[in-house]
Amino acid sequence: xxxxxxxxxxxxxxxxxxxxxxxxxxxxxxxxxxxxxxxxxxxxxxxxxxxxxxxxxxxxxxxxxxxxxxxxxxxxxxxxxxxxxxxxxxxxxxxxxxxxxxxxxxxxxxxxxxxxxxxxxxxxxxxxxxxxxxxxxxxxxxxxxxxxxxxxxxxxxxxxxxxxxxxxxxxxxxxxxxxxxxxxxxxxxxxxxxxxxxxxxxxxxxxxxxxxxxxxxxxxxxxxxxxxxxx
Amino acid sequence: xxxxxxxxxxxxxxxxxxxxxxxxxxxxxxxxxxxxxxxxxxxxxxxxxxxxxxxxxxxxxxxxxxxxxxxxxxxxxxxxxxxxxxxxxxxxxxxxxxxxxxxxxxxxxxxxxxxxxxxxxxxxxxxxxxxxxxxxxxxxxxxxxxxxxxxxxxxxxxxxxxxxxxxxxxxxxxxxxxxxxxxxxxxxxxxxxxxxxxxxxxxxxxxxxxxxxxxxxxxxxxxxxxxxxxxxxxxxxxxxxxxxxxxxxxxxxxxxxxxxxxxxxxxxxxxxxxxxxxxxxxxxxxxxxxxxxxxxxxxxxxxxxxxxxxxxxxxxxxxxxxxxxxxxxxxxxxxxxx
Ligand SMILES: [Zn+2]
Numbered sequence: 001x002x003x004x005x006x007x008x009x010x011x012x013x014x015x016x017x018x019x020x021x022x023x024x025x026x027x028x029x030x031x032x033x034x035x036x037x038x039x040x041x042x043x044x045x046x047x048x049x050x051x052x053x054x055x056x057x058x059x060x061x062x063x064x065x066x067x068x069x070x071x072x073x074x075x076x077x078x079x080x081x082x083x084x085x086x087x088x089x090x091x092x093x094x095x096x097x098x099x100x101x102x103x104x105x106x107x108x109x110x111x112x113x114x115x116x117x118x119x120x121x122x123x124x125x126x127x128x129x130x131x132x133x134x135x136x137x138x139x140x141x142x143x144x145x146x147x148x149x150x151x152x153x154x155x156x157x158x159x160x161x162x163x164x165x166x167x168x169x170x171x172x173x174x175x176x177x178x179x180x181x182x183x184x185x186x187x188x189x190x191x192x193x194x195x196x197x198x199x200x201x202x203x204x205x206x207x208x209x210x211x212x213x214x215x216x217x218x219x220x221x222x223x224x225x226x227x228x229x230x231x
Numbered sequence: 232x233x234x235x236x237x238x239x240x241x242x243x244x245x246x247x248x249x250x251x252x253x254x255x256x257x258x259x260x261x262x263x264x265x266x267x268x269x270x271x272x273x274x275x276x277x278x279x280x281x282x283x284x285x286x287x288x289x290x291x292x293x294x295x296x297x298x299x300x301x302x303x304x305x306x307x308x309x310x311x312x313x314x315x316x317x318x319x320x321x322x323x324x325x326x327x328x329x330x331x332x333x334x335x336x337x338x339x340x341x342x343x344x345x346x347x348x349x350x351x352x353x354x355x356x357x358x359x360x361x362x363x364x365x366x367x368x369x370x371x372x373x374x375x376x377x378x379x380x381x382x383x384x385x386x387x388x389x390x391x392x393x394x395x396x397x398x399x400x401x402x403x404x405x406x407x408x409x410x411x412x413x414x415x416x417x418x419x420x421x422x423x424x425x426x427x428x429x430x431x432x433x434x435x436x437x438x439x440x441x442x443x444x445x446x447x448x449x450x451x452x453x454x455x456x457x458x459x460x461x462x463x464x465x466x467x468x469x470x471x472x473x474x475x476x477x478x479x480x481x482x483x484x485x486x487x488x489x490x491x492x493x494x495x496x497x498x499x500x501x502x503x504x505x506x507x508x509x510x511x512x513x514x515x516x517x518x519x520x521x522x523x524x525x526x527x528x529x530x531x532x533x534x535x536x537x538x539x540x541x542x543x544x545x546x547x548x549x550x551x552x553x554x555x556x557x558x559x560x561x562x563x564x565x566x567x568x569x
Contacts, residue, residue, distance in 0.1 A: 221281055
């Protein structure tokens with residue numbers, strides 16, 4: 001199975017091409033630059049270098065969010081269009097699950113996080129289930145850092161934190177969790193598109209037309225409108 | 232036999248997800264528009280984030296529908312045209328990235344198109360252009376007079392200095408407590424009223440072809456306010472008719488002056504406000520019996536659509552305009568730099 005993986009959901013932009021047991025190529029940057037300008041040229045480049053033609057792909061895997069609304073939409077739009085027009089399968093994977101893979105061999109829990117402004121985080125809890133598989137344990141969501149740490153405090157094992165936004169919150173986490181908190185190293189904080197592709201290989205394909213990003217948050221205007229309706 | 236030129240066009244600059252297929256620049260094979268207007272009505276205007284979300288939901292559905300309508304496969308196409316700007320950036324990005332992905336997948340040339348060039352070229356789906364021509368573009372975001380000496384070249388000879396005409400309609404509609412979008416409501420109401428309230432007309436400097444509508448909007452609000460204070464009742468129909476007359480007078484008269492000044496052959500109406508009956512009638516009256524050939528497209532080609540992008544895209548394609556995989560949405564794209 002040949003897979004193209006696309007992640008533009010956060011500052012890190014990642015493209016990868018996988019073929020069965022091999023990661024053929026991976027393109028990854030962590031720059032404050034425009035994904036809309038850079039991602040299609042990157043896809044073109046990785047496919048060209050790995051010698052895979054668009055028509056030869058079996059599956060497109062995309063990081064579906066959470067993250068920057070605009071960023072997520074760019075990747076999802078490209079993935080939907082490629083998958084639909086080339087008649088390929090489409091798979092969407094949580095952007096947090098991709099990042100969490102940095103902790104897949106960590107003996108404890110892994111918490112990936114993206115800053116969601118106003119002291120909120122996009123985050124979730126990952127670790128090994130009873131059968132020893134690394135997976136999502138507490139559903140991804142948007143939560144106040146303070147509330148999140150209250151929940152995490154009840155866990156009985158060490159917690160590995162990963163994500164490029166960690167410096168914004170590391171001190172608070174350290175203060176609340178003390179020794180229970182472990183922080184990833186610099187190379188652990190980028191979500192890897194090859195991990196995205198690997199997870200996507202074994203996930204269930206989605207209906208392409210109806211597939212939408214996981215914003216995990218309503219648009220602000222929607223929130224205000226619902227309030228005005230007394231809902 | 233010369234192969235037909237078949238252009239798939241994508242337009243997502245505001246609140247319509249639109250895809251069309253145009254044959255040889257003038258023949259419409261498919262024209263699909265997924266309107267979001269019902270969703271934005273709740274907010275009294277287009278909310279950019281909500282618009283962008285809808286575009287992602289609709290984009291592949293609309294492309295598929297267009298190909299189905301035209302009975303074509305991607306491999307039959309000549310090129311992919313897309314609105315590069317101006318418009319809402321988040322909304323533009325969906326069309327641009329879908330267009331890039333589609334073009335890449337099938338090895339098709341990519342042609343960036345200016346949204347206003349599109350509005351003007353909607354007319355070419357109705358009647359062949361004769362140059363030099365003058366186009367009056369009136370929409371929610373634009374009020375411009377554009378001169379074209381030949382295909383694909385645009386010179387803005389007049390534009391609004393403040394609000395677009397469509398914007399003024401929406402604001403006045405809000406004052407009269409009408410639902411969004413206000414333009415059609417005012418137009419309808421105006422048909423039933425009499426233009427008997429004195430409202431200002433902004434002619435600006437004697438030779439200016441520019442427009443200004445913010446003063447008129449304030450005058451309407453003041454008129455309503457003063458009448459309420461005096462306990463008088465103004466018939467909304469009359470107010471709508473007076474407001475409409477004031478807007479249309481200036482639009483039509485400046486268009487006529489520009490036509491004379493530049494000695495054009497054709498005068499085109501373009502943009503969403505072209506759906507306005509009052510404007511259509513008055514333009515027809517003014518240009519009837521003159522040497523100028525007035526062209527007003529049918530309503531569905533006046534509001535945002537992708538057919539117009541395909542028509543403009545055809546000319547751009549023939550002129551060799553190409554976008555690459557780094558093409559981006561440009562919210563403030565300049566028409567004259569095309
Ligand atoms: Zn428009």
